[in-house]
Amino acid sequence: MVLTDVIGFVAGICVTISIVPQILKVWKRKKVKDISLKTFSIITFGIALWVVYGILKKDLPIIITNSISLVLNGIMIFFILHFEKE
Secondary structure (H helix, E strand, O other): OOOHHHHHHHHHHHHHHOOOHHHHHHHHHHHOOOOOHHHHHHHHHHHHHHOOOOHHHHHHHHHHHHHHHHHHHHHHHHHHHOOOOO
């Protein structure tokens, strides 16, 4: 593995895990009052574009880390939509 790939994976992992504390907090409290659906929707769309970009460039660090981020942000959007009703 090339140094640039290692840097890409580390950067991607940092960005990817940054959402985990928010997901856990919402999961425990079941409250999303102060979380913006618009913000998470825009972020998720941007991440989806990064996945497409990574596929077009055949760049595994971008593809893998952003695919995981896409799933995690999708979970957050689901929580926002689900818990907003309560």
